[in-house]
Amino acid sequence: KPEPFVRWLVNGIMVDEEYEHNTGDVIENRLTWSSVKREDLNSVLSCQAINTDLTEPREVSLVLDIHLRPLTVRILTKQLPLVADRRYDVSCESAGSRPPAVITWYKGKRQLRRVKEETRENVTVSDLSFVPTTDDDGKSITCRAENPNITGAFLESSWKIDVVFPPIVSLVLGSTLNPDDIKEGDDVYFECHVKANPPWRKLSWLHNGVLLNHNQSARIIRSNQSLVLQKVTRQSAGNYVCIATNPEGETVSNELTFRVKYAPTCRQEHILVVGASRSESVDIACEVETDPPARSFKWKFNNSGETLEVSPERFSASSNGTMSILRYTPVTEMGYGTLSCWAQNAxxxxxxxCVFQVVAAGKPFPVRNCTLSNQTSSSVEVSCQPGFDGGLPQYFLLELYSADSGVPRYNLTSPDHPTFFLANLEPDVTFRIAVFAVNSKGRSVGIVLEEVTFRDAEKRTASDGELPMSPILGMVVGTALTLLSVVLLVVVKLRRSRSDRDQDGRQLQTEKHSAPNSTSLLHLTPAGKDLGPSGVRENFGDEKDPDIIPAKFASATAEPGPAVRPLVGNGNVILRELSPPCSYSPQQAPIPHPTSLPISPHGPSGHWVSPGPPSGMEPA
Incomplete structure (x- = not known):
């Protein structure tokens, strides 16, 4: 007593003195704070009861704590642009929340979990680590700060990211086309789908690795991201790719295999010659290029008299539909002619x-008129004239043997003409050279060039040194020449006095041994070798220029007659008589010719022949 009154003070300032009596002796004062503000945080609210100034009031105080929403949120590190598939770190800061804000990261609508968070007073800092992808281009990275005690009390900061990347390319056939139903003559188009940031600057097209340019005359049309091919052919089939380029790089699309169906065509564009003897059976293969595979074949035979269709029982077809094989046997002369083959598919x-010319055929004839030219100490060119090809395409084969070996050192082939160049040969080694003509029936008799030797330059030329001549020797030589001149004058005078008496005898001797166009043969041996039992010998001695054939043949015995005597492999050669006699340089030296062929009197001067093939070869 007396009865107290009750009041409210906020931070020492009275704000409410109205109180009321409740049941009994309870006095009550209710404080209503209609609008609590952020600055009211930590305010001291005191409730006092006072009944006299003689005593101290009784009071109870409390401190006001307020849940505060975040005041700010912002993304601290924004980089532009971002490169796809590269890791980035970004931070977000929020302040003003009580208790401290909780920060959540979002990429689009997807929450990101790789974060670190740090809190100090009412400031929260969150670090995000993420790897943008090409699909993230244009999406927003959002930082959301919210007070966990206040529902819906959040702030957000967003960053729309720009992700750059090389083009992403895919190639497809036009959506209106059926890839399994395209044939020659159709129009088709391809679509190159490109996703790129920044946009593509260049678009290229490749067909089987070859760049395709816009070419309307070739019916190749490029339009933006499409390629149009008009009236396609089988050559249009293959693999296609498109290539897109932007500042970030170049990307090649998937490889699209394009198929073009077409009617069969012959794999060989030219007529094939098939050689066969009478009653010889040959298998003739008709090969075609076709897509889809051929389902039937037919053959026809034509000669100068008639055209006949071949019965299907006579030929077969491969399982893959690309080949038919006909077994053909020419029985009579009328069995030679032309065979034609057709294929049919869907x-x-x-x-x-496909056309095949059936001809009477056999092995080719030997080459002829072989000569050596451009001969050096280690190389030579061999050139021959081709013989009859046996009715079939032929090529030519040269084999080089050592003189003492039947195994070829190496061989050369020539597809068109029997001309060969041999190089890097050892000097002072004797070789044998064999030349053959070859076709599908086999090879001809070999033409053998015996004892071909390549001399070093120092052995092929005379010495350049001059021998000193003494004065006495000069006098002797001069005297001898004078005496020889006197003797010659006497002989000439005597022969003139006997001219009338011996005229008939000389005429007969001339007709016997020096007739024009004579086919007499001189049997010689190279480098002074004996011919053997015949006793015929030409002695060249050890002269310094052994490749020069002397212009005079007086020391050799002539053996008239057109026949060529067979020789054994001793290196002997037979030289057709020359009229007038001549000599050869090393580069023009003639080479051997087979003894089995007659020597034409109209052949080239200095034409050589040899005894035939070496040991182990088919004889001429």
Missing amino acids: IGMQTSP
């Missing part, structure tokens, strides 16, 4: 047939 019949 697209149509072959327009131009």
Whole structure:
């Protein structure tokens, strides 16, 4: 007593003195704070009861704590642009929340979990580590700060990211086309789908690795991201890719395999010659290029008299539909002619047939008129004239042997003409050279060039040194020449006095041994070798220029007659008589010719022949 009154003070300032009596002797004062502000945080609210100034009031105080929403949120590190598939770190800071804000990261609508968070007073800092992808281009990275005690009390900061990347390219056939139903003559188009940031600057097209340019005359049309091919052919089939380029790089699309169906065509564009003897059976293969595979074949035979269709029982077809094989046997002369083959598939019949010319054939004839030219100490060119090809395409083969070996050192082939160049040969080694003509029936008799030797330059030329001549020797030589002149004058005078008496005898001797166009043969041996039992010998001695054939043949015995005597492999050669006699330089030296062929009197001067093939070869 007396009865107290009750009041409210905020931070020492009275704010409410109205109180009321409740049941009994309880006095109550209710404080209502209609609007609590952020600055009211930590305010001291005191409730006092006072009944006299003689005593101290009784009071109870409390401190006001307020849940505060975040005041700020912001993304601290923004980089532009971002490169796809590269890791980045970004921070977000929020302040003003009580208790401290909780920060959540989002990429689009997807929450990101790789974060670190740090809190000090009412400031929260969150670090995000993420790897943008090409699909993230244009999406927003959002930092959301919210007070966990206040529902819906959050702030957000967003960053729309720009992700750059090389083009992403895919190639497809036009959506309106059926890839399994394209044939020659159709129009088609391809679509190159490109996703790129920044946008692509260059778009290229490749067909089987070859760049395709816009070419309307070739019916190749490029339009933006499409490639149009008009009236496609089988050559249009293959693998296609498109290539897109931007500042970030170049990307090649998937490889699209394009198929074009077409009627069969012959794999060989030219007529094939097939050689066969009478009653000889040959298998003739008709090969075609076709897509889809051929389902039937037909053959026809034509000669100068008639055209006949070949019965299907006479030929077969491969399982993959690309080949038919006909077994053919020419029995009579009329069995030689032309065979034609057609194939048919789902697209149509072959327009131009495969043609085979059946001819009477055998092994080719030997080459002839072989000569050496351009001869050096280690090389030579061999050139011959081709013989009859046996009715079939032929090529030519040269084999080089050592003189003492039947195994070829190496061989050369020539597809068109029997001309060969041999190089890097050892000097002072004797070789044998064999030349053959070859066709599908076999090879001809070999033409053998015996004892071909390559001399060092120092052995092929005379010495340049001059021998000193003494004065006495000069006098002797001069005297001898004078006496020889006197003797010659006497002989000439005597022969003139006997001219009339011996005229008939000389005429007969001339007709016997020096007739024009004579086919007499001189049997010689190279480098002074004996011929053997015949006793015929030409002695060249050890002269310094052994490749020069002397212009005079007086020391050799002539053996008239057109026949060529067979020789054994001793290196002997037979030289057709020359009229007038001549000599050869090393580069023009003639070479051997087979003894089995007659020597034409109209052949080239200095034409050599040899005894035939070496040991182990088919004889001429």
